[in-house]
Amino acid sequence: MTDTPPLPPLDPPGQHPVPPRRWIEGDLNTWERIEEAMEALRARRPEGAEGLEAWLLDRSEFDSLLSAESNRRYVRWACHSEDEAAHAAWLEFQTEFLPRIKPVEDELDRRWLEHPARGALPRERWAVPEREAELAVRLFREENVPLEAEEEEIASEYGRICGSMTVEFEGRTRTLQELAPYQEEPDREKREAAWRAARRRRLEDAPRLEEVFDRLLPLRQRIARNAGFPDYREYKHTAWGRFDYRPEDCLALHEAIEREVLPLLRRMREARRRSLGLEALRPWDLAVDPEGRPPLRPFTRQKEQVAKAAALLEGVHPDFAAELRWMEAEGLLDLETRPGKLPGGFLTTFEDRRVPFIFANSPPTHGGLETLVHESGHAIHALHARWQEPAGNRDAPLEFAEVASMGMECLVLDGLERIYTAGEARQARSAALEDIVSGLVSIAVLDAFQHEVYTRPEAGAATRRSVWLALQERFDSGVDWSGLEEERASAWLSVPHIFEVPFYYVEYAYAQMGALALWRAWRREPAEALARFRRGLALGGSRPLPALFEAAGLRFDARGEGLRELMAEVEEAWAEEALAGGRR
Numbered sequence: 001m002t003d004t005p006p007l008p009p010l011d012p013p014g015q016h017p018v019p020p021r022r023w024i025e026g027d028l029n030t031w032e033r034i035e036e037a038m039e040a041l042r043a044r045r046p047e048g049a050e051g052l053e054a055w056l057l058d059r060s061e062f063d064s065l066l067s068a069e070s071n072r073r074y075v076r077w078a079c080h081s082e083d084e085a086a087h088a089a090w091l092e093f094q095t096e097f098l099p100r101i102k103p104v105e106d107e108l109d110r111r112w113l114e115h116p117a118r119g120a121l122p123r124e125r126w127a128v129p130e131r132e133a134e135l136a137v138r139l140f141r142e143e144n145v146p147l148e149a150e151e152e153e154i155a156s157e158y159g160r161i162c163g164s165m166t167v168e169f170e171g172r173t174r175t176l177q178e179l180a181p182y183q184e185e186p187d188r189e190k191r192e193a194a195w196r197a198a199r200r201r202r203l204e205d206a207p208r209l210e211e212v213f214d215r216l217l218p219l220r221q222r223i224a225r226n227a228g229f230p231d232y233r234e235y236k237h238t239a240w241g242r243f244d245y246r247p248e249d250c251l252a253l254h255e256a257i258e259r260e261v262l263p264l265l266r267r268m269r270e271a272r273r274r275s276l277g278l279e280a281l282r283p284w285d286l287a288v289d290p291e292g293r294p295p296l297r298p299f300t301r302q303k304e305q306v307a308k309a310a311a312l313l314e315g316v317h318p319d320f321a322a323e324l325r326w327m328e329a330e331g332l333l334d335l336e337t338r339p340g341k342l343p344g345g346f347l348t349t350f351e352d353r354r355v356p357f358i359f360a361n362s363p364p365t366h367g368g369l370e371t372l373v374h375e376s377g378h379a380i381h382a383l384h385a386r387w388q389e390p391a392g393n394r395d396a397p398l399e400f401a402e403v404a405s406m407g408m409e410c411l412v413l414d415g416l417e418r419i420y421t422a423g424e425a426r427q428a429r430s431a432a433l434e435d436i437v438s439g440l441v442s443i444a445v446l447d448a449f450q451h452e453v454y455t456r457p458e459a460g461a462a463t464r465r466s467v468w469l470a471l472q473e474r475f476d477s478g479v480d481w482s483g484l485e486e487e488r489a490s491a492w493l494s495v496p497h498i499f500e501v502p503f504y505y506v507e508y509a510y511a512q513m514g515a516l517a518l519w520r521a522w523r524r525e526p527a528e529a530l531a532r533f534r535r536g537l538a539l540g541g542s543r544p545l546p547a548l549f550e551a552a553g554l555r556f557d558a559r560g561e562g563l564r565e566l567m568a569e570v571e572e573a574w575a576e577e578a579l580a581g582g583r584r
């Protein structure tokens with residue numbers, strides 16, 4: 001598996017034909033249709049290697065169409081979180097369809113793994129999917145099916161509570177997403193007022209969110225025990241398919257971040273404090289430009305946002321810009337902020353057409369543009385890998401999937417002059433570098449928090465609070481929280497991952513290291529770095545994690561051993577921006 005594998009054929013940019021169907025016509029949009037296809041698969045007894053592969057590829061088509069239905073229902077709800085019918089349709093899939101599908105998927109997995117011709121299938125295509133199937137069989141428990149449906153339903157409460165938070169600010173009702181850009185205002189009083197308004201609103205619902213977590217925690221522990229694991233951390237670590245690192249590696253990574261990244265963040269915060277001429281940095285002083293320049297507001301409408309993101313991608317490769325423009329023309333973007341839309345941004349795929357779809361709730365800031373560049377990285381990844389078979393091979397593990405998106409954010413940094421003046425580009429670049437560094441520290445905190453919470457027999461609200469505050473002290477970057485103890489103690493409640501996709505966070509650190517290594521290579525040998533990157537993308541999820549990094553010219557670094565070198569590169573680039581601006 002270490003040889004460089006041949007690339008699958010790539011579509012020309014903007015030309016992505018609907019894949020031909022093997023056997024299912026139409027959508028799997030009702031239970032009757034799903035059951036009919038599922039029973040047809042179940043009734044077959046494939047013979048020989050050829051028969052087995054054909055059956056597996058037919059099953060892959062079933063899985064793709066199922067995923068398309070699930071994702072389309074999720075997107076409809078995410079875009080209209082107050083639409084009861086949309087929520088009910090998504091819940092129907094999660095709580096009524098999935099529990100009836102999962103036992104059959106388990107049965108099909110077993111039939112494959114017990115098939116006499118299993119070893120005769122081409123390894124290059126089937127080794128990774130086979131490992132996934134073995135894992136699924138190992139973890140599957142009939143009694144966990146209703147518990148997982150219940151977990152999904154409770155976790156969706158989180159999105160509903162947060163999606164409907166609004167505050168009165170400057171005479172208008174605003175979503176918390178609309179308030180965020182105020183953190184970039186040079187007027188300090190306005191920043192503080194907006195920060196306090198948002199946090200006060202969050203604090204109002206803190207007891208409800210704690211209660212949601214109190215219901216999730218024992219449920220998750222039960223799921224882990226049913227599957228034969230000592231605790232939920234061990235279970236989830238296995239269930240996320242982390243074949244190449246252990247919880248101990250994550251703990252070593254937290255220490256490496258504390259040692260190599262936190263000191264740089266402290267230097268950046270101290271420079272910010274001096275530049276702003278403040279006695280102490282407060283939480284509302286972290287997103288404003290330290291030189292007092294007005295905030296960047298690169299777009300107002302989606303059209304302009306797409307045009308500017310495309311201009312940035314153009315600087316990396318013209319094909320990348322062409323793909324984003326194609327998605328716009330095909331209606332595969334919903335980026336504008338409006339009440340009743342879920343917060344955040346994500347990329348999903350509609351597997352019936354094998355096309356990506358970008359959801360975002362974008363503020364009109366440079367950050368809104370960065371989100372679109374990030375999701376475009378995921379979209380370009382999906383389009384590079386769209387001819388991989390079976391379906392699972394089109395999906396990269398998260399640690400590498402985020403290299404595509406975070407890597408794209410890094411690669412556009414040196415071309416910000418395409419849309420900004422030289423001064424604005426410097427402003428955006430130094431902010432982005434500071435965000436990368438503070439982001440790594442946040443990842444360590446959020447991951448370490450979950451390690452603690454899920455390995456204690458009981459982690460009620462009081463324990464969670466003390467664990468969280470201890471981590472705030474350990475990773476303190478020099479921000480003054482005095483008088484804001486409640487706001488500080490409850491800050492983890494605003495992180496959706498903790499509720500919706502537990503333990504999905506450390507992936508961002510692995511990917512950020514990969515993205516920075518890509519950027520470092522690109523600054524020295526752009527053509528070579530880009531060619532390797534695209535080769536890695538085209539592999540989708542068809543290789544184990546270390547092999548994907550390797551194909552992209554990178555190294556998977558489980559314990560953060562390369563952080564020192566990467567931080568030196570970041571600090572140098574950051575200092576250049578400051579010097580060019582004449583700050584010191």
Ligand SMILES: [Zn+2]
Pocket residue numbers: 374378402405
């Ligand atoms: Zn992402």
